[in-house]
Amino acid sequence: MRFSHNIGALDLGVSFEFFPPKTEKMEEALWAAITRLAPLGPRFVSVTYGAGGSTRERTHATVARIVRETNLKPAAHLTxxxxxxAEIDDVVRGYYDAGVRHIVALRGDPAGGLGTRYQPHPDGYASTPDLIAGIKAIGDFEISVSAYPEQHPESPDVATDIAILKRKVEAGATRAISQFFFDNDKFERYVDRVRAAGIDVPIVPGIVPVVNFEQSASFAKKAGTSVPAWLAHRFEGLENDPATRQLVAAAVCAEQVMDLIDRGFRNFHFYTMNRADLVYAICHMMGLRAKTEPAVAVPA
Incomplete structure (x- = not known):
C-alpha cells in the first residue's frame, strides 16, 4: 500500500454507522459514541437494524432523537x-414529519441472518429498487444504497450486482456505500467497472476497523469479503492482548484509508461497531479535527 502525508488541504468527508441498541444500557452506550464522534462534523450518521429488522423500533427512536437533540444529519435505515x-410507507412518512431527509434503502438480511434464504413479505416491497420508488413517491429524500465490491453472497457474479445497482440508481438512489473490504485493489477495480456501466453516483468506500480478528474474519466470510493473509498476520498472537489489538486496529485501518486517499477517494463511511475512540483516532490521523461548536446539545 502507498501512504499519503499531504492530507491537510484535502476536502475529506466521513459518515458514521452505528450498531442498533438492543437494551436501554446499549442505547446509552450508543449515544455516548454518537456524542464522541459528533464534533468531527460527519456528513451524516446512521443506525442499522438488527437481523430481520429486530431492532426496528429502537432504531427509529434513536434517529428521531438525533434530529431533536443534535445538529447532525441522520440517515434512517429502511429495509x-x-x-x-403500508407499514413501511407509514415509517417513511413518520421520518419525513420528524425532519429526516436521508434514507439508506436496503433489501435487508433474511430474518435468519446471512446464509439463509431471503423471502419477501407477501404484501411488502420485493426489492430495493421497488422500495426506493416507494420512498420517492412519498417525499424528496436523499437515498443511499449498498454496493458490493466482492459480490453479494446471494449473487452469481459482480456483473449481476452492478446491474442491480444500476436499477437502484434509475429508481432514485443518489449514493452507494460499499460493503466493507480490506483489499483496496479490488475496490478500485469495482469502481472502474461501475463507471464503465454508466453509473455516476458517488461510490463511498465502507470501512470497518478490525479489533477482534476472529469475529471480523468470520463475518467477512459470510458477507463474501476476502481477508488478505497480511491482515491475519498483523493480528497474529494478539488474541489475549486487547490493548495492543486496539493500537494495531487503528494503524491498519488508517493505512487502508490513507491508501484510498492516495487513489483519489475523498469520502469514507465508517462501520464504527460503536467503537468511538478507535474511529476518532483514525479520523484524527486522516487530518480531521473537532469543530469548535458542539454538534450535540448538552443538557443544562
Missing part, C-alpha cells in the same frame, strides 16, 4: 424485511 408496504 424490506418483515413489513408490508
Amino acid at each position: 424490506c424485511v418483515g413489513a408490508s408496504r
